[in-house]
Amino acid sequence: AQSVTQLDSHVSVSEGTPVLLRCNYSSSYSPSLFWYVQHPNKGLQLLLKYTSAATLVKGINGFEAEFKKSETSFHLTKPSAHMSDAAEYFCVSAEYGNKLVFGAGTILRVKS
Amino acid sequence: DAGVIQSPRHEVTEMGQEVTLRCKPISGHNSLFWYRQTMMRGLELLIYFNNNVPIDDSGMPEDRFSAKMPNASFSTLKIQPSEPRDSAVYFCASSLVVGELFFGEGSRLTVL
Numbered sequence: 001a002q003s004v005t006q007l008d009s010h011v012s013v014s015e016g017t018p019v020l021l022r023c024n025y026s027s028s029y030s031p032s033l034f035w036y037v038q039h040p041n042k043g044l045q046l047l048l049k050y051t052s053a054a055t056l057v058k059g060i061n062g063f064e065a066e067f068k069k070s071e072t073s074f075h076l077t078k079p080s081a082h083m084s085d086a087a088e089y090f091c092v093s094a095e096y097g098n099k100l101v102f103g104a105g106t107i108l109r110v111k112s
Numbered sequence: 113d114a115g116v117i118q119s120p121r122h123e124v125t126e127m128g129q130e131v132t133l134r135c136k137p138i139s140g141h142n143s144l145f146w147y148r149q150t151m152m153r154g155l156e157l158l159i160y161f162n163n164n165v166p167i168d169d170s171g172m173p174e175d176r177f178s179a180k181m182p183n184a185s186f187s188t189l190k191i192q193p194s195e196p197r198d199s200a201v202y203f204c205a206s207s208l209v210v211g212e213l214f215f216g217e218g219s220r221l222t223v224l
Contacts, residue, residue, distance in 0.1 A: 032211050043116070043203055043215030044155075051211075090155070094211040098143055099168065102155045 002027040002095040006103035014111045019063075019078040021106045023091030026072065033074045034092040035065055038105075044090065050074060061085070086110045114138075118204050118216035126224050130192040133219045136185055137206030145213060146179055146189050147203040155203075161187065173198075194223045 007022040025031060032051045036044040048059025055067045061084075065076045074091060091103040117136040125131055137144050145160040159169040161181045169179070176195070181187040191198055201220050205213040 034211050043217050104154055
């Protein structure tokens with residue numbers, strides 16, 4: 001069965017410093033992987049997706065993620081954090097059609 | 113496009129009352145999802161439809177919950193009778209591409 005593990009429940013960075021949100025996946029097959037962001041009192045929004053084309057995926061708002069099969073990882077990064085990046089981030093796996101598996105989420109705090 | 117529209121945004125009701133949550137998906141999307149989000153359990157898939165047909169309702173907690181999609185532009189999630197443990201934020205999402213979900217703003221339900 002597929003699973004997604006987000007290694008940090010909370011991450012705190014200073015504005016202007018790099019962001020790293022870690023995600024490991026477990027899957028019998030090559031999954032499609034996604035990152036979603038949820039701002040307070042809002043629905044989730046798709047940041048980026050990996051579907052077996054390029055291993056480095058660029059998303060919205062300067063975020064990118066790299067698929068590493070050997071490490072079963074799909075970490076989300078951003079070179080320079082902005083205050084507006086403060087939100088909860090979800091790593092998501094899609095192995096069988098529309099049956100998505102969500103990670104537990106990582107809350108990103110950005111300090112001024 | 114107006115995005116996924118959910119109503120009501122907030123609902124406060126008393127235990128035993130019937131609750132109906134409504135969702136209008138994005139026009140042209142062929143899949144619709146109902147999720148529930150709580151602090152304790154995170155994001156849970158309740159049910160999803162493909163072309164108005166329920167595909168997977170294994171996440172529906174119990175017989176008190178029911179969902180319908182009478183046409184491509186409308187879906188309801190009903191709880192009858194409601195209980196305090198049903199208090200949560202309920203999200204509707206629609207998609208055309210697997211994994212690329214567009215979420216509504218959510219309906220926050222409080223059952224007293």
